[in-house]
Amino acid sequence: MRDGVEIPLGPPKQRAVLAVLLLQEGRPISYDGLVEALWGGAPPVHVRNLVQKYVSGLRRALGDGAELAWTGSGYRLTGVQADDLRRRRELVAEALTARDAGELHRATELAGRAEELWRGEFAEGLHAPYLAAERLRWAEKRLTVLEARLAGRIELGHSFEYVHELVRLVAAHPLRERLSELLMLALYRAGRPADALTAYEAVRQRLAEAMGTDPGPGLRSLHARVLRQDPAPAPGDATGVAVGGAVEVGVGVGVGVGVSVE
Incomplete structure (x- = not known):
């Protein structure tokens, strides 16, 4: 612009x-x-x-x-910059500051605003090997920001509200363990431990059939807690990854290509 x-x-x-x-x-x-x-x-x-x-x-x-x-x-x-990159970095810095100050509501809201800066597919309509690789990389980063936002909402006590969104996301990304972990946690915190165990068994079967592997430590740890009926952990506890850290990793450029000339 x-x-x-x-x-x-x-x-x-x-x-x-x-x-x-x-x-x-x-x-x-x-x-x-x-x-x-x-x-x-x-x-x-x-x-x-x-x-x-x-x-x-x-x-x-x-x-x-x-x-x-x-x-x-x-x-x-x-003299030219990708506006989404600049603004997203600003939002992440603000989110981390809010998190460090214990302002979880504000940190989660800022993570959501960073997520909203993605509009359509990265470099949509532009064909080049480098951009194709970047498109995959930023799709991963977008999911990381999304997971951070959902983890924050669950930690703030909104588990029930996000169960349906997580069910949809797990269906779209059936082998992504972090999404299945968040779904299990949301179900458990919503008072549905049997459904949480069903979600674990479903992802266990998918991983076994598609990759011949077992669930990772985060899912296994949460599964054990549900079986023991332990108090529901915070979203980052099962994997050892803090919510704010996930936000920081997940932010990147969103070239569509929309640029501003300084």
Whole structure:
């Protein structure tokens, strides 16, 4: 954006160049590195001309507020930032401060706001090997933020309200143990220990059939507590991972590509 107006950034491959450069966060990327990021091991015949064309197009689109320069070792983009990355980092810093001050309500609310900054799939519609890998990486980070938000809500006593959301998430990610653990915990805290044990048996069977493995220590520990009818643990106790720590790990860039020129 420039002065509140969206900047036309050109064709998809040119926007992919911008996404790759933005993810360097001001560090130069070599010509070979940029080509590899965009086309992998099979670049087109006239790849050098294409790179020069896209770089020139971005310089025109971004205008005087940004600098896309060749440093001698690579292309470096400055004066432009991915707004989602900046804002998400701010929210995480605030969430961690709130957590350290014992303000769990505020920390959970800030984690939820960080989660909301994801709009659609990462770098949606842009095709490049580097961006495909980043898309998977940020999908994982998005789930981590989501898990942190849900863990906070459960710790604040809202277990019953989030059972249905966790059932849906477990169905979408059946082998993700942390989601199954949170579902078990929400059920147990909601006074449904038998359902919590059923959820454990379901994930145990899925892991055995798909991967030939047993549940990890977090799930096993929670299962043992439910069997003993121990007091329900806090969401981070079963795995030893604090809620705030999960928030910190889970935050990252959300290039769509929406940028602001400073």
